[in-house]
Amino acid sequence: MNRSTILRWGLALATALSSACLAAAPPAERTLILATTTSTQDSGLLDDLIPRFERQTGYVVKTIAVGSGQAIAMGKRGEADVLLVHSPEAEKTLVADGSGVNRRIVMHNDFVLLGPPADPAGITKRTALESLQRIAAAKATFLSRGDNSGTHAMELKLWKAAGVTAEGQAWYQQTGQGMGQTLAIAAEKRAYTLSDRGTYLALQKKLGLAILHEGDPSLRNVYHVIEVNPARFPKVNAAGARAFADFLVSKDVQARIKEFGIATFGSPLFFPDAGIQE
Numbered sequence: 143m144n145r146s147t148i149l150r151w152g153l154a155l156a157t158a159l160s161s162a163c164l165a166a167a168p169p170a171e172r173t174l175i176l177a178t179t180t181s182t183q184d185s186g187l188l189d190d191l192i193p194r195f196e197r198q199t200g201y202v203v204k205t206i207a208v209g210s211g212q213a214i215a216m217g218k219r220g221e222a223d224v225l226l227v228h229s230p231e232a233e234k235t236l237v238a239d240g241s242g243v244n245r246r247i248v249m250h251n252d253f254v255l256l257g258p259p260a261d262p263a264g265i266t267k268r269t270a271l272e273s274l275q276r277i278a279a280a281k282a283t284f285l286s287r288g289d290n291s292g293t294h295a296m297e298l299k300l301w302k303a304a305g306v307t308a309e310g311q312a313w314y315q316q317t318g319q320g321m322g323q324t325l326a327i328a329a330e331k332r333a334y335t336l337s338d339r340g341t342y343l344a345l346q347k348k349l350g351l352a353i354l355h356e357g358d359p360s361l362r363n364v365y366h367v368i369e370v371n372p373a374r375f376p377k378v379n380a381a382g383a384r385a386f387a388d389f390l391v392s393k394d395v396q397a398r399i400k401e402f403g404i405a406t407f408g409s410p411l412f413f414p415d416a417g418i419q420e
Contacts, residue, residue, distance in 0.1 A: 176205050185343075224370065256337055256342060
């Protein structure tokens with residue numbers, strides 16, 4: 143073996159070792175702040191995904207689970223690095239005003255109308271709007287999250303479309319709580335409420351509430367990941383935000399989202415959508 147061959151091999155080995163060290167090196171800023179809707183937390187999905195992300199990347203994720211409205215407000219103030227939310231109109235406004243970038247679809251499930259199995263308002267076999275009209279006519283107790291979340295935004299949109307002014311009525315009560323807490327209160331009061339399917343399925347054994355309306359196209363519930371704009375907020379962890387967003391839309395994670403919940407609940411809690419054109 144001549145000297146030039148040895149030198150070439152040595153250089154190739156050094157390059158390979160250098161690349162391996164760089165790949166294994168921890169990120170410069172390890173902490174990543176994720177602001178997200180309560181449904182991703184209450185359903186257990188983040189408990190499944192975040193440890194995978196942390197093992198793969200070396201980041202440590204601090205999750206703040208609030209309503210989508212509050213999560214988006216955090217993004218507008220630069221108080222989070224990345225958002226996982228489900229309030230499309232508010233998301234578009236966030237991106238339009240320059241606070242968020244790279245909004246990407248991750249997954250969807252749907253909203254369902256829940257209530258006591260006896261269904262005193264008789265909403266089964268009705269459309270979503272007819273169901274709300276019958277609840278109002280019967281003055282049956284309805285629990286709203288009332289927290290500016292994506293679920294709350296959808297509920298208000300549905301009441302408006304149904305031609306019902308619910309706010310201020312004695313039968314319409316706001317919890318100011320996340321989805322899990324609102325479901326627990328609805329179960330205690332034997333009330334109607336609107337929920338994302340994932341949280342309901344994760345908690346249904348504790349509730350005694352039944353799905354009384356589902357499948358309406360207007361109840362589709364879509365989740366997006368949005369990076370907080372580092373050009374506006376230089377202190378955000380832009381590299382971590384991009385890594386987490388890329389992780390959520392990656393092939394392996396999308397496959398995991400597709401199967402999450404089947405073994406425990408008999409059906410998936412979410413359906414992967416990465417790459418779909420909206």
